[in-house]
Amino acid sequence: MAKPSSARAVSTALALDVVLVVLFALIGRASHDEGVFGANGWGLATTAWPFLVGLAVGWLITVAWRRPTAPVRTGLGLWMTTVVVGMLLRAVSGQGTALAFIVVATITLLVFLVGLRALASAFSRRRRA
Secondary structure, three states: OOOOOOHHHHHHHHHHHHHHHHHHHHHHHHHOOOOOOOOOOOHHHHHHHHHHHHHHHHHHHHOOOOOOOOHHHHHHHHHHHHHHHHHHHHHHOOOOOOHHHHHHHHHHHHHHHHHHHHHHHHHHHHHHO
16 A cells, blocks of 8 residues: 655645646747737636646546656546546637647646656656665
C-alpha cells in the first residue's frame, strides 16, 4: 500500500496543474494574437476558467490528493476530465469548440497533465535506484 501523500506534494501538484492549465490558455491566446487580457480585460480568465473548473472536477473525481503525481491513476483522469468538462463549459458559455481546438487542447493537456507526471515519476524512480 502506498504511503499517504504529504500536504506539500499535494499543494505543489495542484499549483503546478493550475499553472499548466493557465499556460495552455495563455499559449492559445498568444497564438491567435488575442493578447493576454483581450479587449475587455478578462481574456485569459475567460479562456482558462472552463478548463480550471474541469481540473477541479478532475481532482475531486480522481481523489488526486491521494497520489497527486501518479501519471496513470491521477494524470489520465485529470486530463480526460479537464478536456471534457472544459469543452462542455466552453460550449454552453458560447466559446468556440472547433474540432482543431479540441484536438490541440487534448494533446497539449495530455502532455501537461500526464506527460509531466510520467517524466517526474521516471526521474523519481531513477533517483531511488
